Amino acid sequence: MEKLWFKNYLPDTRHHLIYPEGPVFQFLIDSARQYPENDAIIFADRHITFSQLDLITNRFARFLQDKGVRKGDRVAILAPNCHQNVIGFFGALKIGAIVVQNNPMYVERELEHQLNDSGSETIVCLSDLYPKIKNIRANTRLRNMVTFNLDGSPVSTGDDTVDLQAVINDYSSEYRQESVVPEDLALLQYTGGTTGVSKGCMLTHRNLVANVLQTVEVVGKNYRRGDDYVIGVLPLFHVYGLTCIMNMSVYMGVAMILFPRFEPKMVIEAIHRYKVGVFFASPTMLIAINSYKEIGNYDLRCLHTCISGSAPLPNEVKTAFFKLTGVEVVEAYGLSEASPVTHSNPVNGKVKIGSIGLPVSDTDMRVIDINSGAECSVKQTGELWVKGPQVMKGYWNKPEETANVLEDDWLKTGDVIEVDEEGYVYIVSRKKDVIIAGGYNIYPVEVEDVLFTHPKIQESVVVGIPDAYRGETVKAVIVLKESETATTEEIISYCRTKLAAYKVPRKVEFRRELPKSAVGKVLRRVLREE
Template sequence: MEKPWLKWYDPGVPASINYPEKPLKDMFNQNAAANPDRPYLIFGDSTITYGEANRFARKLANSFLSLGIKKGDRVAIMSPNYPEYVIALEACYKIGAVAVPTNPMATVRELIHQFKDSGAICVVAWAGVADKAVQILQEQSAFLSHVIVFRAEKDKFQFSDRVIKYEDLLEGSKENEPDIKVSHKDLAMLQYTGGTTGVSKGCMLSNFNILSQAYQDHYWFRNSYADLPYLKTLCCMPLYHIYGFNTNININKVAGGCAILVTVPTIDHILDAIDMHEPNFYAAVPAMIFGLKEHPRTTSSKIRSIKGMICGSSPLAVEVMKRFEELSGATITEGYGLSETSNVLTCTPFGKRKPGSVGLPWPDIDIKIVDIATGKSEMPVGEPGELIARGPNIMSGYWNNEAETANAIRDGWLYTGDIAYMDEDGFFFIVDRKKDMILSSGFNVYPREIDEVIYELPQVFKTCAIGVPDEKRGESVKSFIVLNPGASLTEEEVLRHCRERLSAYKVPKYIEFIDELPLTPVGKPMRNELRKRELEKFKK
C-alpha cells in the first residue's frame, strides 16, 4: 500500500524496524547487566538502580512462584506511581505471569468485574487502596487467592498467609533469576479498556506487541535525547494507564534510561520533580501542560531540561502549545492510539506539524480510512471514514470475548471506531468518535456506564451523559436528566450517588435537569444532538 507519510519522517526514523523475538524480561536483564549502576527508578530523593531493581524483581518473582503463581496466571497490580508497581511488573515478566494493570481509584464493584473477567488470582496493591482488594478476597467475590500489600502502616492490616506484607515476602526470598521459559509470543499484559457498551474488556498484549511498541517509541523520539547520557522520563501519567506505562517504562526497555515517578501529579509536585531530577522527556496531557503554563514557579524552574514531549488524550490548544514551548524550549508532539494498540498508532514528527493533526503512522503501522457503512471501501484523500490499522503492536484480541474480538479485528485489521481522514501528505486528523467515549484528563469515560448508575435513582425517567469541552481536561462529563412526573431530585443527591459508585474521573462535573431529551425514532437519547447544542454554547 502507498505510504505518503514516510517522506515526512524525521531524520533517522526508519520505515521499518527489525524487532528482536525476545521476551520483555530479556530486555530488562540485558539493561541490568550492561548498566547495573544506572538509575532505573527515581522516587522523591531515592534512586533504584537497574541492578537493584533486577534483584528486587527476582525476589518478588520467586515469591510469586512460592505462592503457587505460575506462568500464564493473572496478577493484578493496583497502585499509583510507586516503584513497587514497576517491580511487580518486572516480576510478572520474569515468570510469564500476565500483568493486569488496575486503576487504584476503581470502586469495589468495578474491581470485582475486572478481577473476575481476568481471572486474577493475586493482587499486588499499595496499602492506601489495598483494603478494597482485601474485602474482595475475604468476601470471595472473585477468584483471588492472595493480596500482597506494600507500604502498609503498622497495624493497618491483619496479615496472614493470604494477606501478605510485601516487604516481609521479599525479605526471605531467593535472588536468582527464575528458570522459566518465556517466549516473545506469550501473553504479557491484559490492559483493560471500555467497549461500546461501557463494559470493560481486557486487551491481550503479547511480549512482542509491547516490545515492538518500545522500539517504535525509541526510534521516533530518540533525536530528542540522542546527545544526552541517557533518557530520563518524567512519569506523571499513571502507570496503570497504557499511555503512562508505554512512555515511561516500556520505552526504557530499548532506550535503557530511567523513569522519575510522580505519585500525585499536582503542578507543584511536577515542578518539584523537574527541579530535583531534571528530566529530558515528558509525556503529558493538556491539563498538565496548561497548569504548568499558568504556574508562577514554572519560569524559574528547570523546565528547560525537557527536550522532547508527547501530549495525548485530547487536542492541545495551539496557543497553549506555543506558550509552553517558549517556556521549556521543548518541541511538543501529539499522538493518537488505543489500549488495543499498546498505546501509539500515530504521532506528529518533530520537524513538521499541522494544527489539529494527530500526525503520521509509526514505522510498520499501516492505516486506512474506510467507509463507515461496510468498513470495506477505502475513502478518498480528505474524506472522513473509520480509521483501521494493522501492525506489530496491535493486540491479538479481547480476553475471553470472541464476539467483541471478531467485531474489532477483521482480516488482520483493527477497526478503531474512530472517524478520521488523511490529507494529501499522509497526516491524519481525528474527526469524531464512532463510539461515544469521553476523554477526560487522559481517561476513557463511557457514557452508558454513567447513565446506568444514574438510572438506579428511582426519580429518574431518562438520562444521557456526554462530553463537553474543558480547556484543562480536554472534556468533562455532563449528564442530562429528565425526572419522573412529580419526582424531586437535587444535583448534590445525584453527585453523591455517583461518587459512591464510580471512579472520581467518571463522576459528572455538570448536571442539567431538562423536560425532555432529543430521542431517535426507537427512543434512544441522541448524544450527538446534545453534544451539538453544548458545542454551540461553548462557541458563544
C-alpha cells in the first residue's frame, strides 16, 4: 500500500509518536499533580477529583498488598461503569497486578471460565452481582472478595468479603511501589465471545499507553485539555470504553461522566447540563438519541467530538445526528487484540462515508487475499492485517490460537476490507460472516446497507443459513420502526430493485430487538446458531 494514508493525515498529525516509558497508571499520577481539583469522575451526584482518585487508588493498592496480592497476580473486576470500577483498575495496576475485566451480564458458567482461565484470586464485585460469584467461588481460585454498593453505603453479604468503601475510608495511602515496566502485562482483555469461547488478550502497559496517545493524535484535536467532559456510557469492561473513555480522560485531565447502563434520557440530560464536549458511542446509541421524542427540549450543540465504533455507522444516522448537534460523527475501528484502536477518520479532516478511515499513527496495514494468501493492492478485497505498538502479546495461555492470529508481529483481524486510492479502509465483512451461496460470495453489510434505506426498517442484520441446493442462503432479521408493519414479500421486493438476484434475502424474520453485545454490536453468531 506504500502508506497511501499519510497524504490524508492532517498537517499537524504526526506519522510517528514518542511514547513515555512509564506504566499506564502514570497518567493518573500526572493529572493529579497537574489538575488536582478538577473532576476526574462524575457518577450520579458524586464528584471525585484527580487528587482524590489518586489517593483512593493508593489506599486500594495498599489493601491489596496487605492481602498478599503481588506483581503479576490477577485482580478481576465485575462491575458496570462506576467510580469503583476505576478505583479497582488503577489500584491494582499500581502494585503491578494484572486486571481482568468481566462482563456483568455474563452468567455463572461464563464467569467461571474467565476467572479460572485467568487464574484470578481477587475480585472487586458489585454487591448485586455477588450471588453469581458466591455460587461458583468453590470452583475457582478466588480468595479475596471485595464488594461494594453503587451509592457507597456499607455492604453486608454475610460472607468473608471486604467492603470497598471501608477500604477507601480506613486504609493508609502508603503502599510498596513495584517496578512496573512498559512490557509488563496490565490487562487480560477477554474477547466478547462473539466468535466462540472468549480468550484473554494480553495487553501490556506499553500497548495501553501507546493506544491512548495514538487515539488522541487522531481524534483528540478538539479536546479542551484539563477542562472538558466525556460521556462514559460505553462499558469500561470493554476495551473500547476502557481506552477511549477511562484512560484517555485520565490522560487528558478531563472528567468522565459514568453511567452503569445506556438510557437515552440520562445521557441527553448530562450532555445538556454539563456542556459535554466528547461522546464515544455506538450506532445503536446514536439511533436512540436521534429518535428520542423530547430531544427538542435539550441543547446538544456543546458537543465538539463524537466517535462511533463497534459496528458499521449508517449514513442516515450520521446525517440525523449532525442536524441535531452540528457535530460530524467520525467512524473508527478497533479490536480487543489491538487495545483497541487501529483506524479512524480524522477529526477535523477528510471523512469518507462508510469508511473506518485511515490507520492511526505508527500503525501499518496489509490486505491479504483470503483464498490465495497473496498481498492485495488498492480496490482488491482481502483480510486486514495490522501492525503497531498497540497490538497484544498474544492470548493468555493459548499458544496455538496466538500463532493463528499473529505472524511476525502482524495481527490478522479476520475482517475483510477494501482500501481506496487514498488509503481509506472499508469493511466488507467478517471473514467468518461471508455467505457463500451457489458459489457466489455475499457480504452481509452490502445487503444490510440496502435494508437500512427502507423507510420502515430501524435495524437489520443478515446471516447465512444452510440451504440444501445453494449451500447457504441469505436471511434478513429485521426490527421495524415503532408503529410500522411490513411483510416478507414487501422486503424481498424492495431488495430486488437494489441488489443482484443472488444477494436478495430468501427469508425474512421480524423481531422486537436484535441480540447485542454490551457495546451495541449485533451478535451475528447468536442468530446463525439459532
